[in-house]
Structures are given as structure tokens and as C-alpha cells.
Amino acid sequence: xxxxxxxxxxxxxxxxxxxxxxxxxxxxxxxxxxxxxxxxxxxxxxxxxxxxxxxxxxxxxxxxxxxxxxxxxxxxxxxxxxxxxxxxxxxxxxxxxxxxxxxxxxxxxxxxxxxxxxxxxxxxxxxxxxxxxxxxxxxxxxxxxxxxxxxxxxxxxxxxxxxxxxxxxxxxxxxxxxxxxxxxxxxxxxxxxxxxxxxxxxxxxxxxxxxxxxxxxxxxxxxxxxxxxxxxxxxxxxxxxxxxxxxxxxxxxxxxxxxxxxxxxxxxxxxxxxxxxxxxxxxxxxxxxxxxxxxxxxxxxxxxxxxxxxxxxxxxxxxxxxxxxxxxxxxxxxxxxxxxxxxxxxxxxxxxxxxxxxxxxx
Numbered sequence: 630x631x632x633x634x635x636x637x638x639x640x641x642x643x644x645x646x647x648x649x650x651x652x653x654x655x656x657x658x659x660x661x662x663x664x665x666x667x668x669x670x671x672x673x674x675x676x677x678x679x680x681x682x683x684x685x686x687x688x689x690x691x692x693x694x695x696x697x698x699x700x701x702x703x704x705x706x707x708x709x710x711x712x713x714x715x716x717x718x719x720x721x722x723x724x725x726x727x728x729x730x731x732x733x734x735x736x737x738x739x740x741x742x743x744x745x746x747x748x749x750x751x752x753x754x755x756x757x758x759x760x761x762x763x764x765x766x767x768x769x770x771x772x773x774x775x776x777x778x779x780x781x782x783x784x785x786x787x788x789x790x791x792x793x794x795x796x797x798x799x800x801x802x803x804x805x806x807x808x809x810x811x812x813x814x815x816x817x818x819x820x821x822x823x824x825x826x827x828x829x830x831x832x833x834x835x836x837x838x839x840x841x842x843x844x845x846x847x848x849x850x851x852x853x854x855x856x857x858x859x860x861x862x863x864x865x866x867x868x869x870x871x872x873x874x875x876x877x878x879x880x881x882x883x884x885x886x887x888x889x890x891x892x893x894x895x896x897x898x899x900x901x902x903x904x905x906x907x908x909x910x911x912x913x914x915x916x917x918x919x920x921x922x923x924x925x926x927x928x929x930x931x932x933x934x935x936x937x938x939x940x941x942x943x944x945x946x947x948x949x950x951x952x953x954x955x956x957x958x959x960x961x962x963x964x965x966x967x968x969x970x971x972x973x974x975x976x977x978x979x980x981x982x983x984x985x986x987x988x989x990x991x
Contacts, residue, residue: 637703637730638809638840638863642671645853645881648844648868649675649707649733649782652941656696657919661912662875665890667882673705673864678735681710684719689726693924693938697727705731705780711758713765720769724777731778731808732766756798760805767806778808782844785814785829792829796836809840811866831860842866848986850880873946874983876908902951902982909950910977916942917973921966932966939969951982 636642647654647662654677666672677694689695697704704727710716720732736759759781766779781802785795799810814829825845834841843862847853848870856865871877879890879898889896899908920939924930943960947953959976963969 636671637673641669642864643667643878643882643887644857644885645847645865645867645871645878646673646842647675647871648866649678649735650868650872651678652938653677653868653872653945655693656698656701656923657693657916658872658875658942659701660698660919661916662871662878664915665876665879667879667885667887667889668891669888670882671703672878673731674701674703675733676704676706678707678709679719679723681708681712681715681719684708684722685715689722691928693920693928693930693935696923696928698923702728703730704728705733707733707735707782708766709735711762713768716762716765717769717772720766721772724773724775729777731780732770733780733782733811734762734766736762736781736783756801759798760801763802763805763807779806780809780811781807782811782813785812785826792832795829796833799833799837799839803837803839807839809842809863810837811842811844813844813866815845827856827860830856830862834861834863840864844868847871848874850877850884853877853881854884869945870949872942873909873949874905875912876905902984903980905983906950906981907977909983910973910981913943913973914970914977917966917970925966936963936966936969939966948987949983951984 637646643666647659654675659674676697679694687695690697706723706727706729708716708719708723710719723729723732763779763781770777770779783799799807802810810833812830812833814826827843827845830841830843830845834843840863842864843856843860844866847856847865847867853865853867856862867877876898879893880900883889883898888894899905917939920935921932924935924938925932940957940960943957947957950956956973956976959972960969963972
């Protein structure tokens with residue numbers, strides 16, 4: 630088992646982190662969430678899922694998926710793959726270009742494209758194969774000029790497997806060198822449907838010798854503390870809800886008595902539906918501004934491509950807005966980024982409100 634050399638799980642660490650999500654966990658979203666981080670805290674910062682078959686020949690930084698800001702630290706890119714040479718070349722290359730603090734291996738992606746190549750969640754079907762993939766990554770990490778941990782993100786077991794088998798599976802990953810595990814306790818068949826089974830996180834944590842991050846159904850600050858209390862997870866991960874409510878970082882920190890985010894020392898984190906609705910509007914306008922600044926102006930991606938990325942962002946989280954369908958319509962009918970800025974600003978001139986929870990099935 631490889632030692633965790635970071636401070637992701639110590640007292641300085643924030644208990645919440647962002648999930649790696651295709652099309653969403655890019656530099657703009659990471660930058661937005663960082664603005665709400667309590668001072669003096671650290672956490673894990675993922676990338677979108679990166680394909681190890683492509684990374685070795687890719688020019689990093691020329692796509693929104695691989696664009697990283699110079700100020701970013703604690704990056705733990707998530708890679709998808711199963712071939713030794715591709716994993717080795719990918720990790721070495723990522724380390725040359727970015728300030729890595731770890732590598733996460735995706736063993737939870739349920740999409741057909743991943744299954745076809747026998748990676749993602751399909752790796753959970755063969756414990757020896759999965760352990761060998763971890764070994765490949767650890768061997769690559771051991772050639773670097775610094776020690777970086779290897780983690781794995783998994784899906785839940787289904788009815789055909791017992792929790793003891795899941796624990797055995799994870800023990801083999803730990804023996805192969807995994808430093809921590811993230812468990813999203815929905816099966817591949819469930820995808821985003823149904824309630825995640827936190828009991829699997831609890832059981833796994835009670836049996837595991839390495840840190841466990843719990844993922845699934847985290848929408849509010851209450852959810853963060855409830856998961857930690859009920860499962861004893863070492864850290865909590867949130868995906869789509871954190872795109873809608875990035876100030877969750879601030880809300881959680883405020884309840885822990887942590888220092889406010891930089892520039893907000895004398896403010897309170899938004900709490901009421903109206904306060905959160907207004908904060909969403911400010912956040913979305915900044916998201917649009919940064920997407921244009923970094924992706925259109927700096928790396929010269931097409932405006933149409935970035936418009937679609939912004940539309941996908943709103944499509945993902947509009948369900949938390951009281952009039953989210955109207956907002957989606959406003960965003961989708963905007964033909965240029967400048968028009969989008971005007972239309973979104975106009976939409977939020979009227980008082981807006983956010984729901985605390987949604988069924989998370991969009």
C-alpha cells in the first residue's frame with residue numbers, strides 16, 4: 630500500500646471535494662469553486678476524465694479538458710485506461726506539464742464507450758486485472774521526481790456481489806498500491822437513478838485500511854456532515870450539486886468555524902433560497918466570463934464550442950433553480966457569448982430562488 634503523502638485527509642483539509650465529471654470538472658469550474666474555499670484549507674481538485682489512449686499524443690492545454698491554470702495546485706487528474714504503456718506515458722506526461730498531487734483511476738464509468746474497451750466500471754469484473762491497472766499506475770508514479778499517490782473511483786456492487794466481495798476487491802487494490810478509494814454507491818445499471826446506498830460506504834470504511842471518500846446524493850451542507858456522521862467517510866465528494874452550489878465549500882467551512890474565503894471576510898455564506906438564487910446568477914455570469922477568457926481568447930477554441938459547454942453546464946444544474954427551465958431557454962437561444970451575458974444578466978435582474986434539493990435525475 631502506497632502512503633498518502635498529501636494533506637488531503639488531515640485537519641487542514643476541507644471535508645468536501647469536487648467529483649471528476651466529463652464536460653464539467655474543468656479549469657473554469659475549479660476556479661469558481663476555489664473562490665468559495667475557506668482560507669487555509671486544502672482539498673482534491675480533479676480534472677475531467679482523461680483517456681490514457683489519447684494523452685501521450687495530445688498537446689496538453691489546448692483543449693478545455695486539459696487546460697490548467699498556473700495557480701492550480703493539488704491536481705488529481707482522473708485517467709481512464711487499462712494498458713501499461715499508455716498509463717505510464719500518460720502519468721509521466723501529466724507530471725511534466727502539471728503540478729500533480731495524485732492520479733485517480735476511473736473504475737466507475739458505465740458508458741458503453743468505456744465498456745467496449747474493457748475499462749471504466751468493466752474493470753470491477755476482474756479483480757486481478759483491476760489490481761494490475763493500479764500497479765501500472767504506481768510503477769509509473771515511482772519513476773517521477775516526487776511521490777504521488779494513486780487513487781481509484783468505483784461504483785457500488787450489485788445484488789450479485791456481496792459487500793465482503795467489494796471489500797476483498799478494494800483490499801487487492803490497496804495491496805497493489807492504491808492510497809485511497811472513492812465509492813459512488815450506485816450500480817452501473819442505476820447510473821444517476823435511485824438513492825445511493827451509503828451503507829456500502831459505511832461498511833467499506835469499517836473494513837478498509839486506507840482512506841475512503843464517499844460520493845452520492847450530496848446536495849447541501851447538511852448532507853456533507855450527515856454522510857460523515859453516518860458512514861465515517863474520510864472525505865465527501867459532490868458532483869452536479871457542486872456545479873449548482875459551489876458555495877457549499879463556504880457553507881461547510883462556516884459551520885466548521887473556518888476562515889471565510891478571500892475577499893469575503895465580513896460576509897455570510899448565502900443560505901436562503903433568494904440569497905442562493907442571487908449567488909447563482911453572479912456565479913453563472915463569472916463562469917461565462919472565465920469560459921470566454923480562457924477557452925475562446927486564450928486557447929482559441931471556437932465560440933460555438935464554448936457556448937455548448939456553457940449550455941451543458943446550465944443543463945446540468947438548472948434543476949436547482951425555481952425557474953430553471955426558463956433559464957435554460959434563455960441560455961440556449963443566445964447565439965453569441967456577448968448575447969448570452971446580456972440575456973443572463975437580464976434574467977437575474979428579477980429575484981430568483983433556488984431549491985434546496987432535487988431528485989438528481991436530469
